[in-house]
Amino acid sequence: MVGMASNSVSSDEYFSIGTKVSCKTIHDVDHVGDVIAFDHASKTMVLRQPPTSGNAKQNNIILLNLHYVSEVKVLSECTDEAPELPSLNLLQLKKRLAQEMQAKVNMAQATSMGVTPEGQKVFSYIFKTIQQCTWNDKSIVVMEEVLVNPPYRSQDCVAKDGKDARALGHVKKIVEKYHKEQGASPPKDL
Structure with a gap:
């Protein structure tokens, strides 16, 4: 799925939780991270990135509307089972x-x-x-x-x-x- 444009996401194409992707927005902004959520119906992807705060217990979370993404590259597929979601306080x-x-x-x-x-x-x-x-x-x-x-x-x-x-x-x-x-x-x- 390298070089896929957001509008060409087929009806059977999904991104597995834990897959590392690189997404380029229509504004030429690159986001690289691990997929932590993907909704095919709304073409929404949530990426987890390393923290910019320096706090190892935190992560940056990016919410992407794939309608505004010009390119998605799969950098590595996740072969592990999806991890259990952490509880919210x-x-x-x-x-x-x-x-x-x-x-x-x-x-x-x-x-x-x-x-x-x-x-x-x-x-x-x-x-x-x-x-x-x-x-x-x-x-x-x-x-x-x-x-x-x-x-x-x-x-x-x-x-x-x-x-x-x-x-x-x-x-x-x-x-x-x-x-x-x-x-x-x-x-x-x-």
């Missing part, structure tokens, strides 16, 4: 879903209050590390202990009600790192 999945939904609500709330795009970016950056973030008007509240006021620089971080200075220092470092990664100087006072 539903509690952890529900927690991640709740966190993502809260992040979307926070962004919608910030937009409706007129928070600047820069403020929203700082909020998102902090939220990646500390999920206990909310808005209080245009100020970011982190762990109910630290306020990050507009224009959202490290010197705009203050301890709320004289709380723990360690939390303040931690949030300041996160905000400093955000501005450093942006490569531009932090915004000037308004």
